[in-house]
Amino acid sequence: MERFHVESEQELRLLAGAAEDAGIDTVDVLLRVNLPSAGDELGGAALAMGGRPSPFGLDPEAVERCLPLLSPGGAGGPLRLRGIHAHLASGLDAPAQVAVAAAIADWARKLSERHGLGITEVNVGGGMGVDYAHPDRRFDWAVYGRGMADLALRHSGLTLRIEPGRALTVYCGWYVTEVLDIKHSGGEAFAVVRGGTHHIRTPATKQHDQPFQVLLGDKAWARPWARPAVRDEPVTLVGQLCTPKDVLAGRIPVAELRVGDRVAFAMAGAYAWNISHHDFLMHPRPGFHYLDA
Ligand SMILES: Cc1ncc(COP(=O)(O)O)c(C=O)c1O
Structure with a gap:
């Protein structure tokens, strides 16, 4: 069940070498992508890690360049591509989060279809907003849940994962x-x-x-x-x-x-x-x- 989220070709090669040294046959990888095409959805973000030039993740063209390292028998040895990861911004409200998640999932599915990758997982990151000026205004998990449920129906072959941070713990x-x-x-x-x-x-x-x-x-x-x-x-x-x-x-x-x-x-x-x-x-x-x- 372990997944490695990899952000660069250098990291991929290091991971492949470490797995080989440890005698591990298969390492499941999600490539972290920085999606400029999702940039429009990030207007309200408190902090953007993607959707524009950034040290986080791989540009879409770089993802494509990494694919040969992840095909069975390829130069990446034990590495196996399970899916795509993106964490593009923090501080988005529920409708914006759903829009970003949809952009990531759509992109991942097209990538998979274009290259016949059979990707099964997409991790759409965290970034659910918190409001320090109004501590009682909480992220609308109900709206987010409904939006993500619709998205999951549209992408029935994909497991969608989220990784919320501050919106869960900041109040504790x-x-x-x-x-x-x-x-x-x-x-x-x-x-x-x-x-x-x-x-x-x-x-x-x-x-x-x-x-x-x-x-x-x-x-x-x-x-x-x-x-x-x-x-x-x-x-x-x-x-x-x-x-x-x-x-x-x-x-x-x-x-x-x-x-x-x-x-x-x-x-x-x-x-x-x-x-x-x-x-x-x-x-x-x-x-x-x-x-x-
Ligand atoms: C990759 C990744 N996922 C999830 C999170 C959690 O973000 P947040 O606390 O905004 O939900 C972060 C925070 O920087 C992150 O870097």
């Missing part, structure tokens, strides 16, 4: 950090939190405000000066790093936020800790807590 993680300081500069309020973009680089990378909730602490203030706080005012939440890019959310109105309160950043279950520059300034790492539902 929270990043909680403590407010260390609150200050004003030029009339604007800033709250400095213990963590920062070295723990959750997502807002800096994607240039958005990470959605959050304030968790008001109930600990009494034990210092002999007034507790720094903001009330009914927009506040920018920043980390402790020595860069103005260490911003988690900008000018967000809050009813109340005080030093010692905690801020729980939502949508931290995908591309959060894993894409962050953990060792910038060598600050401590956060703790990880896994909850059973």
Whole structure:
């Protein structure tokens, strides 16, 4: 059942050599294609890996050039072409995802018919959109499911696979950090939190405000000066790093936020800790807590 998704001729040749060295007879391969013809469907994508010049996948002509390496007895030895893979973009809504999947499946079937390949599988990738500005607006899985079911009927000989990422996991993680300081500069309020973009680089990378909730602490203030706080005012939440890019959310109105309160950043279950520059300034790492539902 293992499948290798291969993105270049070099990778194909390396895979063939590794399989031969290991004495493996058959290796099932899906070639990853970058389809310029699907480019029109990707207009709304947050991030495009294909549909235009890109290091991801093979151009359609390069796929055709690789076919001799995948025919039985060909130069690719144990490699066997099972199908086509494409992951062209992230951040598409359900109708756009279905349109992209249709473009990939149609292209794969024509390729198969043109060369008599008998392709049986098409993996249409992930990229189901998530909306950081509106965490309650979720990807419409029902519309997507109906569209994919129709597509599967149109391509009855093909197994269609998907590989969703963030739309499944992003809502399952929270990043909680403590407010260390609150200050004003030029009339604007800033709250400095213990963590920062070295723990959750997502807002800096994607240039958005990470959605959050304030968790008001109930600990009494034990210092002999007034507790720094903001009330009914927009506040920018920043980390402790020595860069103005260490911003988690900008000018967000809050009813109340005080030093010692905690801020729980939502949508931290995908591309959060894993894409962050953990060792910038060598600050401590956060703790990880896994909850059973
Ligand atoms: C090949 C491939 N498949 C699937 C995904 C998942 O994408 P997403 O999290 O947008 O669903 C990615 C993410 O970059 C990817 O590179």
